Amino acid sequence: MEETNMLLRFISTAALTVALIANSAAARAEYPERPISYILHVSPGGATDIMARKLATVLEKTLGVPLPVENKAGGRGAAQLADLKKAKPDGYTIGAVTSTHIGAFNQTLKQYDVDSFDWIARLVNEPYLVVVRNDSKLKTMKDLVDAANAKPGSVVMAGFVRGSGGHFAWEIMAKAANLESNKVRWVPFDSVGDAVTSVLGGHAEVAIAYVDLVKNHVAAGNMRVIGVMADERVPQLPDAPTLAEQGYKADTSWQQMRGVIGPKGMPDSVKAKLADAIKQALETPDMKAYINESSLVPAFLGPKEFAEYAKQQDVLTKQWMQSLSLER
Numbered sequence: 001m002e003e004t005n006m007l008l009r010f011i012s013t014a015a016l017t018v019a020l021i022a023n024s025a026a027a028r029a030e031y032p033e034r035p036i037s038y039i040l041h042v043s044p045g046g047a048t049d050i051m052a053r054k055l056a057t058v059l060e061k062t063l064g065v066p067l068p069v070e071n072k073a074g075g076r077g078a079a080q081l082a083d084l085k086k087a088k089p090d091g092y093t094i095g096a097v098t099s100t101h102i103g104a105f106n107q108t109l110k111q112y113d114v115d116s117f118d119w120i121a122r123l124v125n126e127p128y129l130v131v132v133r134n135d136s137k138l139k140t141m142k143d144l145v146d147a148a149n150a151k152p153g154s155v156v157m158a159g160f161v162r163g164s165g166g167h168f169a170w171e172i173m174a175k176a177a178n179l180e181s182n183k184v185r186w187v188p189f190d191s192v193g194d195a196v197t198s199v200l201g202g203h204a205e206v207a208i209a210y211v212d213l214v215k216n217h218v219a220a221g222n223m224r225v226i227g228v229m230a231d232e233r234v235p236q237l238p239d240a241p242t243l244a245e246q247g248y249k250a251d252t253s254w255q256q257m258r259g260v261i262g263p264k265g266m267p268d269s270v271k272a273k274l275a276d277a278i279k280q281a282l283e284t285p286d287m288k289a290y291i292n293e294s295s296l297v298p299a300f301l302g303p304k305e306f307a308e309y310a311k312q313q314d315v316l317t318k319q320w321m322q323s324l325s326l327e328r
Helices: 002-029 047-063 075-086 099-105 141-150 165-176 192-200 211-219 268-282 285-293 303-323
Strands: 037-040 069-071 093-098 117-126 128-133 155-159 184-188 206-209 223-229 256-263 297-301
Touching (some): 075 117, 075 256, 099 303, 117 303, 128 192, 141 155, 155 165, 155 192, 192 206, 297 303
Parallel strands (some): 037 069, 037 093
Antiparallel strands (some): 093 256, 117 297
């Protein structure tokens, strides 16, 4: 009798153990079960913030849980990255990422690098443009190159801070044109919008900018795009020629990027589920309309491909930092 009771207790314990393991596995399979924090490095109201909030709204429907957006602006991402770094890698904390982060890893935020985080999905790209006022004597990229060679320093180019993506974009363009970049006087501004304003006001002749910032000025006849650093013309500016069309084969992979990252060590299954949900979200009518209206270029990459892309961009960033003596 005693042996029978012991056997029954053993069977009961074993069954309970199996049930607990099964329940635990089922729980893991049901990710996500609670809200996912989406941390941004920017203040509310900007382009990155608006896109993140739109994406979060669509993802809530796909994933079935809220995605509250938190703005942690400051230090080119320092506040945001500190929160991401200390978060559990369980998929319940994610963050926005742009090319600015990779630049900061090599300047002001050297405590991090591209291997400090998991790269979940690239969303879109924004090609860099060379713009002038409509009444400028510079009609083409060749005009710009010729003017710089004829009188070094006479052409003033406005852009974001030195070491930014736009600054490196100009260096890449100059290299493609066999032009010493310092023959054009680079003037840094606090934002690309300020750089565009300086051209409109006649304080600089040229600016490195994005489509969304200049398309209305172009449509109004106030500005002209003399070069697009992309493989194809952008739909919003069909008359603006690419650099390649003008004989300048610049590295068009260098574009302003927006994506999603997370804490290091996230399970592959969680990253895959997030990436799949993001891909689905980007293909919805609402997101497609937003991307088109914002003059962005769809450029989805999954976790593996996005991580490889980030490493390639990091290598290129380091090379430019070293060549321009911008390392800190």
